[in-house]
Amino acid sequence: KAGVTQTPRYLIKTRGQQVTLSCSPISGHRSVSWYQQTPGQGLQFLFEYFSETQRNKGNFPGRFSGRQFSNSRSEMNVSTLELGDSALYLCASSLVLGNTIYFGEGSWLTVV
Amino acid sequence: GESVGLHLPTLSVQEGDNSIINCAYSNSASDYFIWYKQESGKGPQFIIDIRSNMDKRQGQRVTVLLNKTVKHLSLQIAATQPGDSAVYFCAEKPEGGKLIFGQGTELSVKP
Numbered sequence: 332k333a334g335v336t337q338t339p340r341y342l343i344k345t346r347g348q349q350v351t352l353s354c355s356p357i358s359g360h361r362s363v364s365w366y367q368q369t370p371g372q373g374l375q376f377l378f379e380y381f382s383e384t385q386r387n388k389g390n391f392p393g394r395f396s397g398r399q400f401s402n403s404r405s406e407m408n409v410s411t412l413e414l415g416d417s418a419l420y421l422c423a424s425s426l427v428l429g430n431t432i433y434f435g436e437g438s439w440l441t442v443v
Numbered sequence: 444g445e446s447v448g449l450h451l452p453t454l455s456v457q458e459g460d461n462s463i464i465n466c467a468y469s470n471s472a473s474d475y476f477i478w479y480k481q482e483s484g485k486g487p488q489f490i491i492d493i494r495s496n497m498d499k500r501q502g503q504r505v506t507v508l509l510n511k512t513v514k515h516l517s518l519q520i521a522a523t524q525p526g527d528s529a530v531y532f533c534a535e536k537p538e539g540g541k542l543i544f545g546q547g548t549e550l551s552v553k554p
Contacts (some may be wrong), residue, residue, distance in 0.1 A: 346529070374534075374544035
């Protein structure tokens, strides 16, 4: 069974641009969540989706948004990129809300 | 706010010894706890989890202990191997709430 797949793995963007990251959950998993990991702040929760609906949201500005499709795939978007948005963005999936959460390898975003 | 914290940011052990990584949590409403291992350049890897109706759970070479009285979680790794070297995160989750991670403990295994 394939794990959580994230694309792209690495990307470099310029300040002010926007970026879209994709996540394919483990087959059969219906819940997807996103996290930002930086050396200074650790792992911070962005949002969680289940059945195409956002169920939980972390304390991030409105520039960070996401969505989930009917096939449980998810995307997150960051608009008007800032240098501080440079981080590893991790997607995780679980069978349903509250179940064991499995992570992908992440997308490394560098903003220059 | 509510948080999960780790007592030791770094832990160095000899190969073959047992390792114990500790974690304190503050949200008494948390009913689900997970330990993750993260190697350099990779995403967190699920190790073991425990629900609040249990106080101990064992896996392969790992044991998680939960003490709800003092809001303490620990991960024990038996016969630690060089491949166990990584950063270990504990995480807590209240029902319907978001997963909150601790700061992480770096485990270094000396051959």
